[in-house]
Amino acid sequence: DAKTTQPNSMESNEEEPVHLPCNHSTISGTDYIHWYRQLPSQGPEYVIHGLTSNVNNRMASLAIAEDRKSSTLILHRATLRDAAVYYCIPDLNSGNTPLVFGKGTRLSVIA
């Protein structure tokens, strides 16, 4: 499994953008980059994923470096509800393989 490096924690003010970085220098050419988040006392929830191109959805944007060795999850306007642990996970995208979680980044949002 590709190893990832994420900051242990980050802090943001409410209504401001947040850029959550992830290094995955050993990612294989066929791995997708997934981002999940886990709110307190809940199971993880899907945020976004991509392979090579930048991606946008209603929750966030994902910027993938050209060499794919790093990516950045962008929350355009942080809300208090976005306070969670964010996990960046390279994954083969096979239906039979589980996601392997690293330590993630704990995001705090200040009102």
Added chain:
Amino acid sequence: GAVVSQHPSWVICKSGTSVKIECRSLDFQATTMFWYRQFPKQSLMLMATSNEGSKATYEQGVEKDKFLINHASLTLSTLTVTSAHPEDSSFYICSARDPPKGRETQYFGPGTRLLVL
């Protein structure tokens, strides 16, 4: 999106008893389900992969005789913690993928918090 449910959401039991946790995929069929556990302030750790109609595959260090997994149907997998001890107290989370619809997404249950006294 697809929904995965777990029951119960929390359970308290005495040391030495067994506890069963159910994981259901509510609107899709899951050939494969995954069980994780999470200790306080730590990340999720994969325990086992549950395959419908066959034996589960356990991760290294996870006792298969202690954590019994049954995946008897395409929508239900159960995890039984046998002879539970206080060190088994944890947050147990199941997960499944819905290959036909969204191979890229793994759906997680809300978790079951187990406290063994």
